[in-house]
Amino acid sequence: MKPVPGTELSGNPILPGWYADPEAVIFGRQYWVYPTYSAPYNQQVFMDAFSSPDLVHWTKHPRILDTTSVKWAQRAMWAPAVVQKDKRYFLFFGANDVHEGEVGGIGVAVADRPEGPFRDYLGKPLIGNIHNGAQPIDQFVFQDPGGQYYIIYGGWSHCNIARLKPDFTGFLPFPDGTIYKEITPQNYVEGPIMFRRQGKYYFMWSEGGWTGPDYSVAYAVADSPLGPWQRVGKVLQQDAAVATGAGHHSVVQVPGTDEWYIIYHRRPLSETDQNHRVTCIERLYFDSQGRIQPVKLTQRGVAARKLK
Structure with missing residues (x-):
């Protein structure tokens, strides 16, 4: 669909x-983007937000948040996830690039x-240990139609829910007594x-190495947040004529x-520094069977779209 x-x-x-x-995310009649400040880890000590x-x-x-308000965080603050609940805004974030x-x-x-200012809610990490091999980073918070909030997260090629x-102070066990269930799909x-x-759950993730040109996004579809998840294919990847490292x-x-709409980062063709990443937007389309169509990287972006 071309813009008018x-x-x-x-x-x-x-x-x-x-x-x-x-x-x-959308709050009221405003679009919001909460990104990682893309810099060496020791400079990633704050987060900005943008509204439109x-x-x-x-x-x-x-x-909107920095390490002065999170005493246990020293570096590598990244990948925020934000939800509104009970007239407050909760920002989930990773910090310190933690290892065991x-x-x-x-x-x-x-x-x-x-727009904050945000302050530390717990005084400690919500998830501070390695479970099922997943580094506690890249969290996403999802609410199902029944009202239950899930956190989905994980690096090192493992994903937990x-x-x-x-x-938001802790976790509710699943019926079998476990707290963290691994839902890692192929190539995650x-x-x-x-x-x-339309009644289906879509799970999307990034593949490849974030520092390289082949960083990309794939997806799976299921009837439950727990899956089972069978990889369908890639929908976002580099275009050698536009940009690399799209994910x-x-x-x-x-x-x-x-x-x-899909909002993502990519690396301009003129840049070789691994931290030189920019935030971009494209339309996201589905076919008649509900499959996500491959995303075309553009320089034009999208047409203005106000919220009612």
Whole structure:
């Protein structure tokens, strides 16, 4: 679908500067993007956010969270996930690039407004240990139609799902007594997200190495958040004429419509620094059988789209 002549376009990238791992959400009549500040780990000590009424004009909200408000976090703050609940905003984040025996992992911050300032909610990581081989990073929070919130996360080619308590202070066991269930699909590396469309659950993730040109996104479809997940195929990958390293994304649906957008990061062709990543947006389409269509990387981005 081509934009109508004269329609204002977002262009790509949509944000100025180096930003990766974008979490895109809608709060009220505003689109929000919460990305990783893409820099060496010791410089990744804060997070910015961006808001827009129309996907074209973006306002920066600097330092909505930083390590001064999270005492256990020293570096590598990344891949935020944000949900609104009970008039508060909860930001789930990774910190410290934690390994076994180290302090760090997935934390939670809370604020009264989507632009923060966010403060540490628990005073410690929500997930600070390695379970099922999954590094506690790249968290995504998903609410199913019954109201249950799930956290889906994991690096090192393993993905777990767990049921969050209603107040986000911990976890509810599954009926079999386990807390963390592994749901790793074929070729999974990191960056999981989940959404529901027409009664089906879609699980998407990133494949390949984030520093290389072949970083990409694949997906699976199931009838439950627990799967079983059978990989369908890739839907987002590099285009040698546009950009490389396209991955670690999120999706948003315009409320009340079947209109979807994918927000992701990629590396401009002129850049070789692994941290020189930019946040971009494209339309996301489904065919009549519900399959996600391959995404075409563009320089034009998407047409302006206000929320009602």
